[in-house]
Amino acid sequence: MRIVASDTGGALLDGDYTPIGLIATAAVLVEKPYRTASMSIVKYSDPFSYDMSGRQAVKDEALLAMKLARKTKPDVVHIDSTLGGIEIRKLDDVTIDALRISDRGKAVWHDLRKDLQPLAKRLWEDTGIEMVAIGKESVAVRIAEIFAGIYTARWAVEYARKNKRTSVGLPRYMSVELRPGKIYGESLDPREGGLFGEIEAETEGIGWELYPNPLVRTFMVLEVWRE
């Protein structure tokens, strides 16, 4: 099974470890044995002017996943929304009202589906590929989350090169490591069976430290600075 999935993660933090805005949306192609991505792309947001409501993230994720799907022709596209694996192209207002989600979630999806349903329908008509709202149950979505964290680390490295230093919060229970010429990241939850990722990055001349976010258990902070 070849799966394209996407997720948004990684936050710029202020001095009190409070998130200012999200940084990276990653889309990944995941193939057997489903432990890492065989291809990944990223779309960076501006964390200084970020829509924290979550709607922008879902749209960005759907668009980026679609872009990678058209290129790589997977069997299915996984979106990080926990609607029980329903196909996005079938999300009309009646179906949304029948979902077992909160009223607030329904309001968000009545709005979102105006953008996403036509896109998912077109993808399906053009390629036969379904886009499903499966959420964190999907290992591919979790791998996308880990890559969002790794790309966030690269953003932080580039930001520190220009602005001396910065701190970012990684997605849940994952670590990153700056290595010569690349950034490696992995899940800190061994129950997930060894999920990891790696991207190329210029890491020379950059110092870094990784430690637990004291205010949000199981989330790590990456601090990077120009040496």
Place this chain on the structure above:
Amino acid sequence: MRIVASDTGGALLDGDYTPIGLIATAAVLVEKPYRTASMSIVKYSDPFSYDMSGRQAVKDEALLAMKLARKTKPDVVHIDSTLGGIEIRKLDDVTIDALRISDRGKAVWHDLRKDLQPLAKRLWEDTGIEMVAIGKESVAVRIAEIFAGIYTARWAVEYARKNKRTSVGLPRYMSVELRPGKIYGESLDPREGGLFGEIEAETEGIGWELYPNPLVRTFMVLEVWRE
């Protein structure tokens, strides 16, 4: 404390990682230091014609645990049903209605207790051993689950020997390993303090691969084939 517990787990998977039916019910005797079983027995089901409602599993588990309990005389028998540790022999209709479980759960137990209550009562009258519905809180039930996964791996090996290859899904966050003459399995959750198991098995001439089930995070797939 000597505990007998039982659980059902391991599923035959189709090509899309969808479960077709469950494979193994295991009963285990667990003694201090409570990390593995000092004795285990198995009852295999036919995954191609499996009652997925769960009632068959609970009955199989109770009967298999009772069989091992009559042989090994433990202090208590643990059943994988989360009814707060209530004694099965006391489960009359009034008590079931008073439980804090869903209406569906009550309907199932009104039905189940017709079979199980007399058996639990007889076990208690004959031996003084209580059978309690404690669920996954019990380490012994979790060890039974791990053994169900290990026996599932042996089933897969034997199936592949006859039918060339197969894929099975293991119980939650556990891994297995085919070793010469045996199959070893262990919990992937270090918070459980190192739970594991091992059984004898002919593993020669069998190839295998273990990887995350892409559709169900924290569950592993075991693929085995005749070499």
Place this chain on the structure above:
Amino acid sequence: MRIVASDTGGALLDGDYTPIGLIATAAVLVEKPYRTASMSIVKYSDPFSYDMSGRQAVKDEALLAMKLARKTKPDVVHIDSTLGGIEIRKLDDVTIDALRISDRGKAVWHDLRKDLQPLAKRLWEDTGIEMVAIGKESVAVRIAEIFAGIYTARWAVEYARKNKRTSVGLPRYMSVELRPGKIYGESLDPREGGLFGEIEAETEGIGWELYPNPLVRTFMVLEVWRE
């Protein structure tokens, strides 16, 4: 960020692994990189006559944290109560009624705040330090919990020296190790990013064994005896 936090944990167990009473309240000073305490103090309770309702624990925790805070002047004090990070000094009856917690929780806090609000207010007026009810989300509270477990191990060692042997239950998913001249403890959850602690203790002439509590998954039992 310098944080003082406190928590109560560790239970004396009877022969059936049932808790008799809690043992240790620990307060810790946690500083970057937030993996252990740079200072810790303990208040032992009498587990043989322990108020299991939880109110005594919260009061002990607040008083002990305050004591350490007056000495070490942290930026903030974290209390193990999940009220969304609200400041204790602002907890009047109207605010408590507006919290999204159970009616039972509200009754407890209407009672507790009579003692705690004036103390938190005085701490804030004297030092500018806020005491907030953040709960287990705080890494500092989790480190306090780990230290409560380590101090519980020391209590068990001293108890065994006088009374030959004893068994204690540690806080959730943590292990301890008796080493020459000290006791080391650490989280068993790697998602927490490597939390640990160490205190001095006379461990000579003491045997010990650590194993899973068979009745409460992810909790460990420490058994110690005079050799």
